[in-house]
Structure formats: C-alpha cells, structure tokens
Amino acid sequence: MNRTLVRLLDDRSAELRDRYGIKFRVTGIASRRLGWIADPTGIDPEKCGTGTPAREISPGSVSVWLKSAQADVLFEATSLNVEDGQPAVDHIRAALNHGAHAITANKGPIVHAYRELRDLAAAKGKRFFFESTVMDGVPIFSLFDQLPTIHLQGFHGILNSTTNVILSQMEQGLSFDEALKKAQELGVAETDATHDIDGWDAAVKTAALITVLMDTPIRLDQIAREGIRELTPQAVRNAKRDGWPFKLVCRASRTENGIEASVKPEKILSTQPMAKIANTSSYVYFETDIFPGLAITEENPGLYATAYGLLADFVRAVKD
Numbered sequence: 001m002n003r004t005l006v007r008l009l010d011d012r013s014a015e016l017r018d019r020y021g022i023k024f025r026v027t028g029i030a031s032r033r034l035g036w037i038a039d040p041t042g043i044d045p046e047k048c049g050t051g052t053p054a055r056e057i058s059p060g061s062v063s064v065w066l067k068s069a070q071a072d073v074l075f076e077a078t079s080l081n082v083e084d085g086q087p088a089v090d091h092i093r094a095a096l097n098h099g100a101h102a103i104t105a106n107k108g109p110i111v112h113a114y115r116e117l118r119d120l121a122a123a124k125g126k127r128f129f130f131e132s133t134v135m136d137g138v139p140i141f142s143l144f145d146q147l148p149t150i151h152l153q154g155f156h157g158i159l160n161s162t163t164n165v166i167l168s169q170m171e172q173g174l175s176f177d178e179a180l181k182k183a184q185e186l187g188v189a190e191t192d193a194t195h196d197i198d199g200w201d202a203a204v205k206t207a208a209l210i211t212v213l214m215d216t217p218i219r220l221d222q223i224a225r226e227g228i229r230e231l232t233p234q235a236v237r238n239a240k241r242d243g244w245p246f247k248l249v250c251r252a253s254r255t256e257n258g259i260e261a262s263v264k265p266e267k268i269l270s271t272q273p274m275a276k277i278a279n280t281s282s283y284v285y286f287e288t289d290i291f292p293g294l295a296i297t298e299e300n301p302g303l304y305a306t307a308y309g310l311l312a313d314f315v316r317a318v319k320d
C-alpha cells in the first residue's frame with residue numbers, strides 16, 4: 001500500500017509543491033521484512049529491500065525509529081488485525097506522542113482505539129486521519145466533516161470488494177474457488193481472505209462508520225455477521241436469474257435500544273441501486289435528518305484509489 005502511495009506522491013510532487021506549497025521526503029520505512037530504516041536526509045523507497053545499504057535502527061522501538069527519522073507524518077498501513085487492532089494502534093499512538101500526524105488505511109485502530117487516538121491527536125495538536133479505511137479513498141469521513149450538526153440515523157451498503165467480486169463471478173458461472181482466485185488476482189482480497197469471506201472486513205468497516213459517524217463505539221460481536229461461505233454457485237446464479245441477486249450487505253440503524261447492525265448476504269431487487277454494484281465497485285447510502293438519502297457509489301476503483309485517500313489525508317493534515 002505505502003509503495004503505491006510513494007509512487008502517487010512522486011507523480012503528484014510538482015503539483016503538491018506548486019499548488020499546495022507542500023514539499024516532502026521519505027525519511028523512514030519499516031516492515032518486518034525490511035526492518036526499521038531511518039535517515040532524516042531522505043531514503044529512496046524504490047531501493048529499499050534491494051540490498052542497497054540503508055541506515056537501520058535497532059528493532060523494537062517505534063518511537064526511536066520515529067525520532068531517528070525526524071518524522072512529521074506517519075503513514076500506517078500494516079495488515080488488519082480484527083482482534084485488537086495491533087500493532088497499528090501502538091504505531092499511531094507512538095507517532096502522535098512523538099509529535100507527528102498519523103494517517104492510516106488500517107481499520108483496526110478505528111474499531112479498537114478511535115476515541116483514545118482522536119483525543120490524543122487533539123491533545124498533541126496533530127491530526128489523526130483514516131479516509132482510506134472505508135471505500136478506499138472516497139471522501140466519506142471528510143464528507144461528514146463538512147456536515148456540521150447533521151445526525152446520521154443509519155446506513156446500508158456494499159463495502160467489501162472481495163465478496164462482491166466473488167458473487168459477481170459466481171453469477172457468471174465460476175466456482176467459489178475460481179471466483180476467489182479472480183479476487184486475489186485483482187489484488188482486492190485481504191492478506192487473509194477468510195476475513196473477507198466470513199464478513200469480518202465488512203463488519204470492521206461497518207463498525208468504523210458507526211464508531212466515527214454515529215459517535216457510538218461498537219464491538220465486532222455486537223454486529224450480526226454472516227459471510228458468503230454458505231452460498232452455493234447455483235443459489236447465486238438462480239438469484240441473479242430471478243432478478244434478486246445476492247449481495248453482502250452492511251446495515252446499521254439507530255433504534256430505541258441503541259445501534260443495530262448487521263453484515264449478511266441479502267437478496268436485492270435488481271432495480272435497486274445496490275443490485276447494480278458489481279465486482280470491485282462499492283456503495284453506501286446514508287440516512288440523515290437533513291438529507292433523507294445520501295448515496296455514494298465508487299465504480300471500479302483503480303490501483304491508486306486507496307493510496308489517494310492517504311495522499312488527500314496528508315494534504316489536509318499538513319495544510320490545516
């Protein structure tokens with residue numbers, strides 16, 4: 001993810017400098033394979049992992065690495081951990097404590113530590129942004145920043161690309177395994193595809209939207225979750241033929257008893273907007289007190305869609 005971001009930043013660097021007055025250099029890179037690399041004078045990310053000597057910080061301390069890199073901004077893009085959001089929560093906490101803005105594409109910290117990280121960012125006068133966590137880089141969280149005092153009553157949508165690709169391909173006659181392979185080839189499946197297939201990824205996104213936009217922390221076990229594993233190719237094809245295609249639908253609504261939320265396969269009437277969301281496309285429909293129905297469709301995002309959310313967060317963080 002961050003490699004794609006580096007390419008996008010590089011591609012847009014002249015525009016960022018000339019139009020927004022933003023100059024940047026990469027001073028730190030870290031992953032388990034690469035180690036903790038820092039050099040405040042700048043690192044060429046394309047050369048990392050190619051055997052070129054880099055200045056490596058002794059492992060173990062994110063804060064030492066951030067200090068060595070003299071980091072102003074951290075882009076956190078480790079793999080999703082649905083259990084507790086780690087190590088991303090620790091990485092973001094360390095960045096904010098160090099005095100850097102923290103930007104993440106990782107949903108885990110939003111579900112497991114949103115309020116703590118939001119409050120820490122405010123206390124440090126830094127920004128904690130996470131636009132890429134839901135619907136790639138489509139401006140959802142920043143949209144609601146532009147809607148002061150609006151009340152979100154609920155939402156529904158299709159937020160997981162892997163299952164949407166699998167269902168679309170099964171409608172075309174592929175087996176489940178063939179359809180999953182297709183999703184992996186497209187690069188949309190999470191590292192562990194069971195997270196997608198069993199509805200975890202969609203549930204985490206649903207929880208992130210509820211936590212932030214409905215201002216109500218919710219645990220994943222409070223979301224009724226059912227994946228697409230039990231759907232046979234025949235059932236998927238028949239549903240499509242009958243004009244009620246299956247979709248993995250995320251729902252949340254505010255009720256007298258609190259927020260009710262679910263992620264499960266539903267048959268959607270083919271004339272409904274959700275029924276037309278195929279392959280890697282995604283969709284969300286918000287019900288608010290001012291705008292009764294406000295919908296966003298993201299059609300077939302390209303390679304840079306998620307990285308673009310990180311770039312947009314970066315610009316907002318350093319410009320504000």
Ligand SMILES: NC(=O)c1ccc[n+]([C@@H]2O[C@H](COP(=O)([O-])OP(=O)(O)OC[C@H]3O[C@@H](n4cnc5c(N)ncnc54)[C@H](OP(=O)(O)O)[C@@H]3O)[C@@H](O)[C@H]2O)c1
Pocket residue numbers: 001002030031032033034077078079080087105106107132133134136187188191306
């Ligand atoms: N791909 C998308 O389209 C997309 C869209 C929206 C959001 N996201 C989110 O963005 C994040 C990154 O996505 P991705 O597709 O790039 O995931 P990925 O392929 O799993 O890559 C994760 C990266 O994090 C590193 N990493 C994992 N655990 C680490 C640890 N404990 N310490 C240090 N580095 C660690 C990995 O390198 P090592 O193995 O070398 O450590 C790898 O470079 C995920 O949270 C994902 O949910 C992805």
